[in-house]
Amino acid sequence: MTQTALWLAQRVTAAILAVCVVVHLATIIYAVQGGLTAAEILGRTRGNAAWLGFYSVFVIAAAIHAPIGLRPVLGEWLKWRGISREVFLVFFAYTLLWLGLGAVIGVFA
Amino acid sequence: MKVLVQRGNSLQEFEVPRQPSQTVLDVVTYIQRKLDPTLAYRFACRVGMCGSCAMTVNGVPCWTCRTHVDKVARADGLQIGPLKNLPVIRDLVTDMSQFFDKWALARGQFQGAKSRRDDFEKVIPASQDRKAVDAGIECIGCAVCYSACNVVAANPAYLGPAALNRAWTLVKDERSVDVPDRLRAVAGDAGCHACHTHMDCTERCPKHLSPTAAIAGLKRATAKAALKGKL
Numbered sequence: 001m002t003q004t005a006l007w008l009a010q011r012v013t014a015a016i017l018a019v020c021v022v023v024h025l026a027t028i029i030y031a032v033q034g035g036l037t038a039a040e041i042l043g044r045t046r047g048n049a050a051w052l053g054f055y056s057v058f059v060i061a062a063a064i065h066a067p068i069g070l071r072p073v074l075g076e077w078l079k080w081r082g083i084s085r086e087v088f089l090v091f092f093a094y095t096l097l098w099l100g101l102g103a104v105i106g107v108f109a
Numbered sequence: 110m111k112v113l114v115q116r117g118n119s120l121q122e123f124e125v126p127r128q129p130s131q132t133v134l135d136v137v138t139y140i141q142r143k144l145d146p147t148l149a150y151r152f153a154c155r156v157g158m159c160g161s162c163a164m165t166v167n168g169v170p171c172w173t174c175r176t177h178v179d180k181v182a183r184a185d186g187l188q189i190g191p192l193k194n195l196p197v198i199r200d201l202v203t204d205m206s207q208f209f210d211k212w213a214l215a216r217g218q219f220q221g222a223k224s225r226r227d228d229f230e231k232v233i234p235a236s237q238d239r240k241a242v243d244a245g246i247e248c249i250g251c252a253v254c255y256s257a258c259n260v261v262a263a264n265p266a267y268l269g270p271a272a273l274n275r276a277w278t279l280v281k282d283e284r285s286v287d288v289p290d291r292l293r294a295v296a297g298d299a300g301c302h303a304c305h306t307h308m309d310c311t312e313r314c315p316k317h318l319s320p321t322a323a324i325a326g327l328k329r330a331t332a333k334a335a336l337k338g339k340l
Contacts, residue, residue, distance in 0.1 A: 003296050003297060003298060003300065003302045003331075004296045004302065004331045004332055004334075004335040004340055005335060006302070007302045007328060007331075007332065008332050008335065008336075011332075072264075072303065072305075075263075075264060076260075076263035076264055077263070
């Protein structure tokens with residue numbers, strides 16, 4: 001059950017990330033036309049609930065997706081299995097969440 | 110032709126005459142009969158039915174009886190070794206126990222509900238389920254896919270392509286009565302979700318089966334069962 005749940009979570013978050021990455025890249029390419037400043041970015045994102053929602057979903061999906069993908073990499077390349085690996089991956093997920101949501105709130109507030 | 114044969118941790122060189130339509134199994138047989146009778150190897154049918162002559166030829170796992178020297182020999186000859194990912198008993202002979210033990214772990218045994226006194230089950234050959242079974246049923250257990258699989262190499266507990274392919278044919282067998290147990294058996298840390306879809310198994314299968322497709326089917330089936338709370 002655990003493996004299947006992890007697999008499903010990774011597939012679902014992959015689908016979300018596919019959309020998020022495209023929107024993110026398209027926004028960057030569109031926004032940098034004619035130069036870009038921090039003030040311009042903040043002008044768009046500050047107080048904008050839509051961007052807050054979009055990047056929050058992006059960060060949450062990445063924080064779920066990346067540790068699940070890292071799990072077999074650690075197992076197969078470093079032979080790191082067992083409970084210590086799982087603890088590390090939970091810590092890694094929360095670190096991504098903390099850093100990502102911190103940045104999202106930083107450009108919103 | 111120069112032939113390097115892996116014997117334990119070293120390579121032994123032999124000079125073998127080329128023949129028309131010569132197979133790699135012919136080469137190994139020549140070495141054992143004419144040059145060194147202590148060479149251990151395994152074969153039975155010689156015609157691609159039994160799968161027991163599988164070895165690694167120039168780094169690629171294959172049936173030696175169906176591999177012509179013309180097709181695989183390089184300018185510097187041939188290098189022949191035992192199948193990878195399996196313990197070597199001696200020279201070119203591997204211990205297949207773990208390979209078949211994993212078939213059992215993946216619940217590769219058929220379990221039906223009828224006895225010999227019941228009538229035959231009627232299975233429609235054109236049904237989607239039966240077509241899925243047909244696509245994977247011709248596996249003869251040669252372990253070429255298992256030897257080619259780099260997930261097995263990285264994770265020795267991984268059930269491997271052949272055992273999962275077998276499980277998939279039984280999941281799609283409408284006579285099976287233990288499908289939920291089988292899905293649970295293949296959904297563990299060493300089961301179908303460990304597959305990275307590199308497709309080495311499908312690339313090398315001498316029967317041109319696609320264990321990768323079978324494993325993808327198991328991933329879908331376990332996901333559906335999990336969503337229904339039946340896993």
